[in-house]
Amino acid sequence: MTVQDSPTGIDAFATEWEAWHQRRDSTLAHEHGFLAVTGLHWLATGPQRFPDAPGTWSTGDEGVIVVLGEGEELVVDGTAVHGRHAFGAIPERGGVTAVWGAAVIEIAKRGGHDVIRPRHPDHPLRTAFTGTPAYAPDPRWVVTGTYTPFPEPRPTTVGAVAEGLQHVYDAPGRIRFRIDGRTLGLTAFNGNTPGGLMVLFTDATSGVTTYAANRALQIDAPGPDGTVVLDFNRATNLPCAYTDFATCPLPPTENRLPVAIEAGEQIPHERRTAQ
Template sequence: MSIEETPVAPAPAVPDPAVFAEEWESWHRERDARLADPHGWLAITALHWLSDEPQTFSGAPGRWSTGPEGVVVELDAGTELVVGSETVRGRHLFGVVPERGGVDAVWEDTVIEVAKRGGHDVIRPRHPGHPARTAFTGTPAYAPDPRWVVEGRYEVFEAPRPTTVGASVEGLRHVYDAPGRVVFRLDGREFALTAFNGHAPGTLTVLFTDATSGVTTYAANRSLAVDVSGPGDAVVLDFNRAVNLPCAYTDFATCPLPPAENRLPVAVEAGERIPRERGPVGGPSE
């Protein structure tokens, strides 16, 4: 998967507590609304890996395969998909899907995502009636606290560093170009986190774990968006907006794991916590 897109909102240097909490609540509601979209991450019913042998899969019509020309589906008579603005029947060639790219094909009320992850072509049906979506009641999170808004600096590498990381799917690897790192202080200690390019221009994505991981926050990873569009190298890290990646909610995601150097030895008691769907969440602040 691509690194989860999250909105970036710069925090004020000395935020008014009431305004700070209100802005965070609005942001958090928007996050949950995107998760609960009828064809969002919670609607995925399966992750199917394609091969050169045509195969049928639950939740998707036709027979699917991949080869030198890319992903192909062979639809049964009377079955059709809508790809972009085109209605397709019979044999349809999606072509070569770029790494971390994807194409959506609509079949009745299901959206079938055709994608490439870690060099492998996959399809993921997304159905609005999937129980993971219909039962979703929101993501637990720590109460917003301005103390977790910290200043830092962005150090650009001389050249982007290709960085290989693991994935939430065993055996899969992702490679990202790291343009630099973010340096900051917590509890009197200095830390540095390798950063990847964000979705929006002028933003970075930082994947990390900390001492809360596997205890009150999701074990594998969390993500933080950092705005670097301002002048100079000064940045703000608002850990209140540390978010779960899709793999925290579904086993059908292929999320990247943090680089080894991004494992913080301190407890970042801020941001999103373990989803209720993944088990009990301890502590009083949800």
């Protein structure tokens, strides 16, 4: 008997999904989560001051540098710093944070550019957040597929929601699966867990009921025979679905699915009038 055939199994499936969905929203609503970001500031060689962060900021041979004025303080790795502080070179897709009172300042590198993103707990986007709408969980959207690794990971360049920015990911392989009798495929990137995979995709719901630019799906490590399970009920929005202060990647062209994946997270309430 499958989950679809068992009332008990369906109840457990829905309960597990609801717990996952609540954890997702709790992470988003964290006091220094993405909903708390108040700005995306691109650093230059000349000093710049921003309204939501202390000091003047620049980038150069020493990496990111802040010069704090009189009475200004940041706490970095538990140590209070004053005056001039060099954060050093930030790796691509890496970042560090510095504490400023109740806020934190994220220092990061995206698409080869150094940026700072202040995160303030009292930002209205965070304080007004009521949760992410989503399709009701449905076992029919749990699909078995086959993962085929490439002989070598393929550097794959994708666009970004930030104009003019590009991201480069190593794609270790490709996943094939069937929905409604159609064979479909997705180029996979490395996931959040050891051996796991992640796919970025759009589908026929994108821009209608789901966020137009992208959604993401984490996939457990393939079995010995390459079998993978794609649970589209757990397809998630990226931060750009909620805020303009994000640099999220776009899916590779081949990951634009020609079917409607009516599962997973939908357009956030905050974007419903913006699409």
